[in-house]
Amino acid sequence: MAVAQRRPVLALFVAGTVLCLLPCPGFVGSPAGRLSSSRVVARVGADYQERQSPRDADLPFDAAAATGDTVDVSFKKRPFGILRYTPGSGGKGAMVQEVIGKSRYPGDPQGQGFAAGVKGGWVVKTINGQDVQTEDFNMVMDLLDDEVADPRFSKSVALALEKQGGRKAQPAEAPIAITYATIPGYEWKGEVLGADWEPAHR
Template identity: 65%
Template sequence: MARPVLLPVVGVVAAIYAASVAFVGAPQGAPRVSRVPARVSAEYLERLGPKDSDVPFDAGQATGPGASVEFKKRPSGILRYQPGQGGKGAMAMEIIPKSRYPGDPQGQAFASGVQSGWVVASINGQNMLTEDFGKIMDLLDDEVADPRFSKSTALALEKQGGRLAEPAAAPLAVQFNSIPGYVYKGAEMKEDGQDGFAR
């Protein structure tokens, strides 16, 4: 009489084991295949990647008026930077358009008057107009603008040999310059009740 009950129990146990292998991983001894994506997501590229509206620029031409700002904390509120020609220099592209409360780190750029289309001329007194874009991003270490250090892109960072510079000590004194005649054609940021800010 125990035999008919035993068969369904064995079937259930076998089904659970098969399901656990399928959902948890391969059996021991099987070769492991990495499923970590080597590239950034489509959502990241949409938010922070190059845009059709980006106008190529030469950072060496950033000789116009701008602003000297002090970022006391990170992130500064600049959501995206664009590299200049030859990968040199960095231009602020999308800036959170308000400060939500006194001392809001993500409102620092807006409160300091930084404008989209301005180029990072110096960080803590060090000239940035001829530096590699990656080095400038490493010095700024702005988590909103530079998520290259997330797990999904760690492999790409490892391939380039790691950081190009250690993050600059806060507070950061950043000089932004404008390019005479440059017209910013990117989207203006708008507040979105669900996601914060969007184009």
């Protein structure tokens, strides 16, 4: 009687998620369907700047100088629709650089920033009442937990997180109340993403 041969199963364990590279019938409830999208929430701030590289138009800023007008925004869920943040001098604070330029449907989470009028050049001042204006950039990013990254970065994210020694902070609970502040006299020169913006164009 012939004995059926078992085929080896190769799986990646990334941030507590099983990602099968070959069919994995033995894993009940495999998240493969959720990972079919080309972009998934990375959930870490480690090595953020390596993944979201700076642009020529990014101008240096001092987050502590954000003493101008403030705007309060509440985000019901992640992601917020803010594509990129940059750190201030000394790696402190976080400034919004790119916001998705449309809301595709009512309640679109990735249209929240656009619907709330969030603009490039705004500095994150508080998150759920916690002053983060001059905190470490990676800490601010971990609190926001707002990155939508290509899943191909999963391995590098895990390595960067390990090298960093873990998260700088646990993600803030939703709904997330964020106060943004402007820098008097600062002239932001970044890109305003229009309604025709698509990820494939970048």
